[in-house]
Amino acid sequence: MTASIDPRTRIGHVHLRVADLDRALGFYCGVLGFALMQRYGTQAAFVSAGGYHHHIGLNTWNSAGGTPPPPGHTGLYHVAILYPTRAALADALARLDAAGIPLTGASDHGVSEALYLDDPDRNGVELYRDRPEDEWPRDEAGGLQMVTRRLDLVALRAEAPPRGGATR
Known part of the structure; x- marks a missing residue:
């Protein structure tokens, strides 16, 4: 049997591919209220609650202008x-x-x-x-x-x- 993971382990952040960074920031910051911590032009941004370095990363590195995966595909x-x-x-x-x-x-x-x-x-x-x-x-x-x-x-x-x- 494999030893259990340390019970203090937590998920630190999630990084999402998005088609339009400004649109994603409008949702995560404008609607949900996360704070923008850092932005890399039109390619990536990091948002958080409470001043943490980031809870959610958003990027367009392989998804700028892309579409969501169709139903029946793997992913988040x-x-x-x-x-x-x-x-x-x-x-x-x-x-x-x-x-x-x-x-x-x-x-x-x-x-x-x-x-x-x-x-x-x-x-x-x-x-x-x-x-x-x-x-x-x-x-x-x-x-x-x-x-x-x-x-x-x-x-x-x-x-x-x-x-x-x-x-x-």
Whole structure:
């Protein structure tokens, strides 16, 4: 048996190929609210939350003017962006609503609540928040019981802070 990976290991960032860097920045910075950390002309940019060097890299190195892969091909299913609180997730939903960006799904998984959508290049995006571990659904033996139920978007929208407010 192979030794387990160190449990402190995390995914540090994702790097996405995009067709149009300005369009991608309009979505990730303009709609979702990430900060532009560095830009390399029209070829690449790095965005983050909270001043980290980058959470998402965007590049046109092999994709400028390209089209998304057709259904049935391999590639990225989605990138998941973890929000720290339900209010922060509600703020993300309010941003999407204000920009007219439709959801492709919204699920309550018991352990988390998730919004699903596509970015302008049809890369899948999941915006989610984890519930505290003591609220995770468990079976009688204590095993994790993830579920997929419809997320109550009306209740989530009601938790959004006033536009322009902080999301702590």
